[in-house]
Every structure is written in C-alpha cells, then in structure tokens.
Amino acid sequence: MKRKRVSRNWFAHLVLIVGVAVLVFPVYMALIGSTHDAATIGRGRLPLTPGTHMAENYVQAWAYGTGERVSGTPVRIMMTNSLLMAVVIAVGKITVSILAAYAVVFFRFPLRMFFFWLIFITLMLPLEVRIIPSYKVVADLGLLNSLAGLTLPVMVSATGTLLFRQVFLTIPKELLDAAKIDGAGPMRCLWSIILPLGRPSIAALFVILFVYGWNQYLWPLLITTEKNMDTIVIGIVKMLGTSESLMDWNLVMATTVMAMAVPIVVVILFQKWLVKGLVETEK
Structure with missing residues (x-):
C-alpha cells in the first residue's frame, strides 16, 4: 500500500511539473x-x-x-493607465457588490428577490453582448478617452454580489441586532461589523478583479483613440503591427514582461488573503 501511494505521488508530481514547464517556458522565452x-x-x-x-x-x-x-507609447504611460483602470474597476466593483449584497441579505423591501435575480441574470450578458449600447451611452456622455469611460461601464459585477451574499448569509443577524440596540445605524453596522468579517473575501475578489481589469482589451480598444490613453494590453498589440519583419521583438518582449510583472506582484502580495477568502467562502 505504501509503495502504491508513493508511486501515485510521484506520478502526480510529474504531471504537475510537466504542466508548470509548459506554462512557464513561453514566459521564460519572453524574459x-x-x-x-x-x-x-x-x-x-x-x-x-x-x-x-x-x-x-x-x-x-x-x-x-x-x-x-516600432513607434509606440512609453510603457510608463501605458502601465499607469492600466494600473488606474484596474484599481478603479476592482474597487468600484467591490463597493457596488457589497452594497447590493448588504441590501439583499439584511433588508426587507418589496421585490427584494426580484432585484437579486435580475442582478443574477446579468451574468448571462457579458460586455460583448451590450457593447454597442454601452459605447453609445459613453459617447453621448462625452467620456471617450477618459478614465471614467474606461471604468464605469464595467464596474458592476454580478459575480461579486453573489459572492458577498454568500458571505453575509453566514454572519449571525444577532450581531446586527445587538449593534442596532446600541444605536448603530445601517452604515455603521456595515462599516464596523460586516466589512471586518468579510475582509478575506474582499481581498480575494480584489485580486481577481484587478487581474480582470488589467487584462481588459476589447473595451479600451473601442473607448480610447489617443496614444496617451493606451493601456498596456492595447500597447502590446499596437507594437506587434502587421509584419513580423518590421518588429522590434526585443522591445515587445520587454514590454510583455513588464505587463506580466504587476499582476504577479499583486497575486503574491495578496496570496494569503486570496486563498483564505476562496476557501472560507461557503457555497
């Protein structure tokens, strides 16, 4: 039995090593x-x-x-745009999701579950489906080539609302009742009780949404037309051009490595919270 278990462990580790090698080798070649x-x-x-x-x-x-x-935008400008976009999208999505989940779980009002399922249905409507009306609204508001135009249309997250709803359902309502007896209002309960208890889930969702915002391609491609508003993903695509022989591959690969560095650093810094938030969330 022991030999079989050891052989199975070796096989599992071999598969993992091969998988890691396949994933890491292209990154190594870019470096x-x-x-x-x-x-x-x-x-x-x-x-x-x-x-x-x-x-x-x-x-x-x-x-x-x-x-x-190649004549492109400096990486420092593109990374600044991507960093601002990713942070604003992550913070905005988390804020909206927390407020929506807090209202659905702890408040009783007409059509409460109807609005919740309405939020849930938006999971079936990705940005690509509503790209034309979203662009029309942003253009009419004069938000093209702006940070608000890059972030506001993608700031609502049904996934975040569902996650925080599950987290909030595990919090005993007696805690809020006790706080209300002591004179705490709804926002005080949210700030002093709900948010501290949901901190691991907030950190985990921040990492996921940060990477999501950093890797955005289609929406920035439509919204931005000026070079000083290019994100790092858009900048890499523009640097590639149309002909492989007319490319400074060394600069493209240097830009790619720098583009990968920021999400990697964020994941490493929040690794403990990411794992804790994903594991402790009850499905």
Whole structure:
C-alpha cells in the first residue's frame, strides 16, 4: 500500500511539473528575448541564455516605447493607465457588490428577490453582448478617452454580489441586532461589523478583479483613440503591427514582461488573503 501511494505521488508530481514547464517556458522565452537585441531574435536563433541588452531594452521601452521599426507609447504611460483602470474597476466593483449584497441579505423591501435575480441574470450578458449600447451611452456622455469611460461601464459585477451574499448569509443577524440596540445605524453596522468579517473575501475578489481589469482589451480598444490613453494590453498589440519583419521583438518582449510583472506582484502580495477568502467562502 505504501509503495502504491508513493508511486501515485510521484506520478502526480510529474504531471504537475510537466504542466508548470509548459506554462512557464513561453514566459521564460519572453524574459530571455527581452535581454537580446532585435537582430538576434529576427534571425530566429534566440538562445536559452540571457543576453547583454537587458538594461538597454527595458529603459528604451519604459521611457520611450520606440525602436528602429516600432513607434509606440512609453510603457510608463501605458502601465499607469492600466494600473488606474484596474484599481478603479476592482474597487468600484467591490463597493457596488457589497452594497447590493448588504441590501439583499439584511433588508426587507418589496421585490427584494426580484432585484437579486435580475442582478443574477446579468451574468448571462457579458460586455460583448451590450457593447454597442454601452459605447453609445459613453459617447453621448462625452467620456471617450477618459478614465471614467474606461471604468464605469464595467464596474458592476454580478459575480461579486453573489459572492458577498454568500458571505453575509453566514454572519449571525444577532450581531446586527445587538449593534442596532446600541444605536448603530445601517452604515455603521456595515462599516464596523460586516466589512471586518468579510475582509478575506474582499481581498480575494480584489485580486481577481484587478487581474480582470488589467487584462481588459476589447473595451479600451473601442473607448480610447489617443496614444496617451493606451493601456498596456492595447500597447502590446499596437507594437506587434502587421509584419513580423518590421518588429522590434526585443522591445515587445520587454514590454510583455513588464505587463506580466504587476499582476504577479499583486497575486503574491495578496496570496494569503486570496486563498483564505476562496476557501472560507461557503457555497
């Protein structure tokens, strides 16, 4: 029995190692490519060892975003736009979801469950389905090429509302009743009781929504037409151009590595809260 268990563990670890290698190898090649010059990559003889142009490539992409064949937006501007967009989307979605779930769980009002199921139905209507009316509204409000235009239409999250509803259902209502006896109002109960108890779920959802906002492509592509409003994902696509021979692959790969770095850092910093929030949430 012990030998069988050991053999099964080795097989499971082997499968995991192969899966990690398949996922990590392209990232490793992007990192290696960002340390070589464009000529080495263009010849199709990219080695598996780092080159000597790392500092040059990263500084050029960060400060200028232009090379011999590519003229783009500096990475520092694109990353700032992406960071603002991701943070605003994550914070906005969490705020709206908490308020909606708090109202559905702890308040009694007419058509309460009707509105809840109405929110639930929006899970079946992604942004791609309502892209034309959303764009029309944003354009009529004059929000094109603005942070508000990038974030407001994607700030409502039915997923967040469902998650916080499940979390709030596990909180004893006696806590709120005791707080009300002591004179606490609805917002005081939310701030002093509900939010501290739901902190792990808030942190977990923040990580998920931050990555979601950082990776947005379709909506920024439609809303932004000015270079100074490009996000990092849009900037990488524009740098690729239409011809592989007219590309500074070293700058593209340096930009790609920097684009991956921010979500990775956020996940690492919130890893403990992410796991705790996902595990402790009762389905």
